[in-house]
Amino acid sequence: MAQEDKGRLVWNHSTHLDGLIPILEKLLNYTQISTITPGVIGRARGHCPHLKLRISVPIRGGYKAIARQGKTVQEVFFVTDLSQQELESAIETVLN
Template sequence: MGNSSGRVVLNHSTHIPGLISRLEKLVKHDEISTITPGVIASVRSHSPHFKLKVSVPIRGGYKLIARQGKTVQEVFILTTLAQDLLEAAIAQVIKK
């Protein structure tokens, strides 16, 4: 961890509350190059606490799902990290 060569791409006007601040901490990891929040949607089930979990691998990284309340948002991460190391990095930024 150290250099901040990674970036968070803000191409949508709406984000789950607290998502961007957590992504900005996550992108400081040396192995993460780009984080792009994607489509936001409403769902029936309620998630009282903020959650961010790895969904599926994509070319060059992973798709994550962020949840808070009745809102979900896709997040795309370009990284060389293995999935278990990415999940550990995510756990660190969610705790803070």
């Protein structure tokens, strides 16, 4: 795949969950994913020992996902032509 075919990762925050960026960079290898934007970081009540990334809601042109690790959560926005099931499958493949 040529470099021009890859989507882009938007860096508009200085902090990200540990290990999140390498996973998002792997997801950019899917040609149907045009842009990935990590968003706001927040705190969660529950504890999630391993990094998880799950689709939350559809947005215009893609999906919003929630990344969780420990007591920290971060929004991640995907602009993609993939269906929700296809994106979930891609995430599952990259995480394992």
